[in-house]
Amino acid sequence: MIPAKFDYVRPSTVEEAVSALQQGGEDAKVLAGGQSLLPVLRLRLAAPSLVVDLGGLAELRQIGEDGDMIAIGAMAAHHDVMRNELVQRHVALLGQATETVADRQVRHRGTLGGALAHADPAGDLGPVALALDAEFVIAGSGGSRTVPASEFFVDYFTTAIGENEILTQVRFPKYTGWGSHYEKFNRTAQAWSMVAVAAALKIDGGTISEARVGLANMSSTPVRATGVEQALVGQAATADAVRAAAEHATEGTDAPSDADAAADYREHLARVLTGRAVLAAAG
Amino acid sequence: MTTTAEPTARELGRARIRKEDARLITGRTRWTDNITLNGMLHIAMVRSPVAHARITGINVDAAKQLTGVVAVYSGTDLDAEQSAIPCAWPINAEATPPRHVSIAVDTVRFAGEIVAVVVARDAATAKDATELVEVDYDDLPPVLDMEEALGDATVIHPDFGSNKWVTFPFDSVAAGATTGPTADEAIAAAEADPDSIVVKRRWRQQRLIPAFMEPRSVVVDPTGEQLTMWSSTQVPHVLRTMLGVSLGLPEHKLRVIAPDVGGGFGGKLQVTPEEILSTLVARRMAKPVKWTETRSESMLSGHHGRDQIQDVTVAAKRDGTVTALKIELTADMGAYFGLFTPAVPVFGAFIGPAIYKFPSYAFVCTDVFTNKTPTDAYRGAGRPEATFAVERIMEELATELGRDPLELREQNWIKNTEFPFTNAGGLTYDSGNYEAATEKATALFDYAGLRREQEERRRSNDPVQLGIGVSVFTEMCGLAPSRLLGALGAGAGGWEHAAIRMLPTGKVEVVTGSSAHGQGHETAWSQIVADRLGVPFEDVEVLHGDTQVSPKGMDTYGSRSLPVGGTAVVKCADRVIEKATKVAAHLLEAAEGDIEFQAGRFSVKGTDKGVSIQEVVFATFLSHNFPEGIEPSLDSEYTFDPENFSFPHGTHLAAMEVDTETGRVSIRKYVCVDDVGSVVNPLIVEGQVHGGLAQGIAQALFEEANYDEQGTLVNGTFVDYTLPSAADLPSFTTDRTETPATSNPLGVKGVGEAGTIASTPAIVNGVLDAIRHLGVKQVEMPCTAQRVWRAIQDAQGGAK
Numbered sequence A: 001m002i003p004a005k006f007d008y009v010r011p012s013t014v015e016e017a018v019s020a021l022q023q024g025g026e027d028a029k030v031l032a033g034g035q036s037l038l039p040v041l042r043l044r045l046a047a048p049s050l051v052v053d054l055g056g057l058a059e060l061r062q063i064g065e066d067g068d069m070i071a072i073g074a075m076a077a078h079h080d081v082m083r084n085e086l087v088q089r090h091v092a093l094l095g096q097a098t099e100t101v102a103d104r105q106v107r108h109r110g111t112l113g114g115a116l117a118h119a120d121p122a123g124d125l126g127p128v129a130l131a132l133d134a135e136f137v138i139a140g141s142g143g144s145r146t147v148p149a150s151e152f153f154v155d156y157f158t159t160a161i162g163e164n165e166i167l168t169q170v171r172f173p174k175y176t177g178w179g180s181h182y183e184k185f186n187r188t189a190q191a192w193s194m195v196a197v198a199a200a201l202k203i204d205g206g207t208i209s210e211a212r213v214g215l216a217n218m219s220s221t222p223v224r225a226t227g228v229e230q231a232l233v234g235q236a237a238t239a240d241a242v243r244a245a246a247e248h249a250t251e252g253t254d255a256p257s258d259a260d261a262a263a264d265y266r267e268h269l270a271r272v273l274t275g276r277a278v279l280a281a282a283g
Numbered sequence B: 001m002t003t004t005a006e007p008t009a010r011e012l013g014r015a016r017i018r019k020e021d022a023r024l025i026t027g028r029t030r031w032t033d034n035i036t037l038n039g040m041l042h043i044a045m046v047r048s049p050v051a052h053a054r055i056t057g058i059n060v061d062a063a064k065q066l067t068g069v070v071a072v073y074s075g076t077d078l079d080a081e082q083s084a085i086p087c088a089w090p091i092n093a094e095a096t097p098p099r100h101v102s103i104a105v106d107t108v109r110f111a112g113e114i115v116a117v118v119v120a121r122d123a124a125t126a127k128d129a130t131e132l133v134e135v136d137y138d139d140l141p142p143v144l145d146m147e148e149a150l151g152d153a154t155v156i157h158p159d160f161g162s163n164k165w166v167t168f169p170f171d172s173v174a175a176g177a178t179t180g181p182t183a184d185e186a187i188a189a190a191e192a193d194p195d196s197i198v199v200k201r202r203w204r205q206q207r208l209i210p211a212f213m214e215p216r217s218v219v220v221d222p223t224g225e226q227l228t229m230w231s232s233t234q235v236p237h238v239l240r241t242m243l244g245v246s247l248g249l250p251e252h253k254l255r256v257i258a259p260d261v262g263g264g265f266g267g268k269l270q271v272t273p274e275e276i277l278s279t280l281v282a283r284r285m286a287k288p289v290k291w292t293e294t295r296s297e298s299m300l301s302g303h304h305g306r307d308q309i310q311d312v313t314v315a316a317k318r319d320g321t322v323t324a325l326k327i328e329l330t331a332d333m334g335a336y337f338g339l340f341t342p343a344v345p346v347f348g349a350f351i352g353p354a355i356y357k358f359p360s361y362a363f364v365c366t367d368v369f370t371n372k373t374p375t376d377a378y379r380g381a382g383r384p385e386a387t388f389a390v391e392r393i394m395e396e397l398a399t400e401l402g403r404d405p406l407e408l409r410e411q412n413w414i415k416n417t418e419f420p421f422t423n424a425g426g427l428t429y430d431s432g433n434y435e436a437a438t439e440k441a442t443a444l445f446d447y448a449g450l451r452r453e454q455e456e457r458r459r460s461n462d463p464v465q466l467g468i469g470v471s472v473f474t475e476m477c478g479l480a481p482s483r484l485l486g487a488l489g490a491g492a493g494g495w496e497h498a499a500i501r502m503l504p505t506g507k508v509e510v511v512t513g514s515s516a517h518g519q520g521h522e523t524a525w526s527q528i529v530a531d532r533l534g535v536p537f538e539d540v541e542v543l544h545g546d547t548q549v550s551p552k553g554m555d556t557y558g559s560r561s562l563p564v565g566g567t568a569v570v571k572c573a574d575r576v577i578e579k580a581t582k583v584a585a586h587l588l589e590a591a592e593g594d595i596e597f598q599a600g601r602f603s604v605k606g607t608d609k610g611v612s613i614q615e616v617v618f619a620t621f622l623s624h625n626f627p628e629g630i631e632p633s634l635d636s637e638y639t640f641d642p643e644n645f646s647f648p649h650g651t652h653l654a655a656m657e658v659d660t661e662t663g664r665v666s667i668r669k670y671v672c673v674d675d676v677g678s679v680v681n682p683l684i685v686e687g688q689v690h691g692g693l694a695q696g697i698a699q700a701l702f703e704e705a706n707y708d709e710q711g712t713l714v715n716g717t718f719v720d721y722t723l724p725s726a727a728d729l730p731s732f733t734t735d736r737t738e739t740p741a742t743s744n745p746l747g748v749k750g751v752g753e754a755g756t757i758a759s760t761p762a763i764v765n766g767v768l769d770a771i772r773h774l775g776v777k778q779v780e781m782p783c784t785a786q787r788v789w790r791a792i793q794d795a796q797g798g799a800k
């Protein structure tokens, strides 16, 4: 299918990209891996007058260590994120979730920044960023600002990234030595999550000392399951304790109903999958 | 006569990699959309977003003014020329089909129906212009539910007075296939008899979308002496004739080419509105035109498959002996008839009794119009539906009687020693060996071991339960004996044509009327001819899919190519040898009766004198030294009309795991032993079985075309129409038994649809077998996690 006509620029610095967006006005769109944007254009659900391609910004593909944070450029492809050694060592949950995103082809094109900026509530990386207290570095005409994950996701497909702004980097605290697991439930093997649960645990001497749990597709944004986290802390990671904690999984959710799953089924899944994710994270 | 020994089988049975694969897989080939002609214009369709409405106005001015737009037509502009899309098999001589327009004139009857045609200099402009066409609709109530449609509150085709078109009945007694009581009588008797049991169930065959890989595309060039159409179609020959008849074009002025075609699954067994409209526009413009659909357009407007309500009744003695089967179908035709729409469910009438010796049998199908995309052939066409009905009801019967499902089937199936056997649908099965296939399948599957595991999991209340699904099927392939088609009111015969041209250098051109669109005919036909003529495989070229190159054909569908088209090729090769023998006798100065042909060589019996087939061909080309009174050509043709259908069969076993906490269903193990008769190329057979299984399993677990209350298709993209991929399927264990068909010289039966037909009931039977002990009686297809979970919840809630 053929998109409507648009102008196209491929800037080579973040500043140029920001000013291109500014000049493009309301109708300008940023292009990262194109895995979500191109279908939208081809189905003519959007018809931007200008597309600003970030593909030329090599600096935004870097993944590195920055003190006690792992800093991932917004344009790092899913494939590169999940294969990265720093990610595997310090933010294993992100790698695990990224491996479940779509298929090989999409993972080579799609980017971490693009997925988070797109903010599909069914996306797999939002709940990870939220649960792990990631920080979002956003560049605008006035320079950069940093937004915590708790403020980044605003609504369906809506984030704290303003008009004429670009997400440049996502920073994760290190969770070295934590157990983690991403439990995804979908209709077909390579589809979006019907519900998914991201869980990371710190276990000291058989007792859960810290817990992070995030849910995909249980509301208009990713959800942090704080009730579950609180119920887990101080518990031994036994099946019974975990199952009891998982009962809190639906607190603060507002599960959608669609052709794949009605809200009550999603809620049931959230509880079951939370139990499974946490038990798997506990090892 | 030639004294040919059976040809040496160097090629038959050999697992050759398909010669067409390199070009098909890389896409570096002649797909219709790759064709570009000088001055070519591009067409885009404006389609109705509503299911049922009167068109009160169409404004095309803005679209016409867009730079690059050449013309915009509405239904009123084209109605005088568009005639109607033909239905080749209206099954009922008394009833006429409703007029199926290519472009709506005053009323739209399904969402996706064409309401305007835009013609532009490039495809992008044509697409842009479609958004500028303004159409005013006055909504009519959409008729979406088959059973409500029968109430006729709103009638879709007012001239018919009803949404019910016809009822097609079959009764085994009336048809002379059985003597004794009718199915109704036998069922009534069983109901009154304490030693008998009657099991009655209702199921839905959901609506499916064929989802072939290459979207449809048409190019029409009207500038030559003939009008040439390239189309991504399964049926270039049928299309040529039908196009000629419906548009009043002289057939000899039409050439239709199906270049490489990327799949069809029945979805391209059609004469489409787009083919008609492209022709009309090309003629008006006197320029070549192209139309290529988008994926969403394809899913919305290409014909759909299945969509039936099945009411199935079986009667049996308490000892398990079946006494009657009755299948009542309500079939959704959609808004109009395509080429075979009303005939599709009716194929099931004859194969309904399946592998069983039902002494009484009845089938009735009620055809209903709705405001949905027309339905038509989809892989299996009628036979998956019938097989589902019978294999599900046999499962239910086994459950009711507390019997092992395989054992109950064996008790009632046709024994190997009883062939040929005429079933209660009037078909005569020439051969079969259900015992052998079942024995092999149960061994490969470890049936007994899995039954034990199932018991253990039930006892330990494992959250993941195990079920075993059985489907022992047969089907009818090799469409079809022409006289039989005639008796059923079809508008065509069931023969197939082949021609062989012997080129001077000894190379061979094989022309076939079958029209491959991914099946591998080029390889298989080459193997057949290489053996038959004793020439190298590489020396054979197979030509097809162009009415100028292969003028006669009935094309590819219904697993007919090898049993019918392949047989035509064999007979044709035999004719070549017959002719060549006379020439060889002359060259060898021997009597014709003394010539032997073997492995490409003609020799004089009992001597070492001989000539190769290539030498005979060259001598014929020269004709310098040629026998008198004999035509100097070895080229041959043959049109083969089968005496009978062929009847593949097989035993499919599925070990299904159901996670009772989430409802998720997964296939632990899938074993099938198919008997498709003799095998030309095991690799191709394997490929067809795998693909067929994937599509049959997809119906059981994944796919369904969903409409909302307004009649809009809500999952018409690959994001929401959940096709499974390899990642959703297990590694299949496939094996074969080989009971040759007796109805053709190759002994082949057809394999294109077997997997699709057999696997759907195997999977559903397996899902139910895993959770029946929890009180679950039924899960509608597709058995999604949510549906299975709810079925368990409902059953458990009811038990509390």
Ligand SMILES: Cc1cc2nc3c(=O)[nH]c(=O)nc-3n(C[C@H](O)[C@H](O)[C@H](O)COP(=O)(O)OP(=O)(O)OC[C@H]3O[C@@H](n4cnc5c(N)ncnc54)[C@H](O)[C@@H]3O)c2cc1C
Pocket: A029, A030, A031, A032, A033, A034, A035, A036, A037, A038, A054, A074, A075, A100, A101, A102, A103, A106, A109, A110, A111, A112, A113, A114, A115, A116, A117, A118, A122, A123, A124, A125, A161, A165, A166, A167, A168, A190, A191, A192, A193
């Ligand atoms: C077949 C398929 C299956 C998929 N399955 C999954 C899945 O299972 N789980 C999952 O999580 N995702 C899935 N995705 C989405 C995938 O993760 C995409 O890569 C992602 O959503 C978008 O990333 P992208 O780099 O392609 O962004 P693009 O498509 O280029 O952009 C997406 C949106 O984000 C904006 N944007 C992109 N980058 C920036 C930036 N740096 N700053 C500001 N705005 C920006 C764009 O303007 C656009 O609106 C799937 C996609 C496909 C095609």
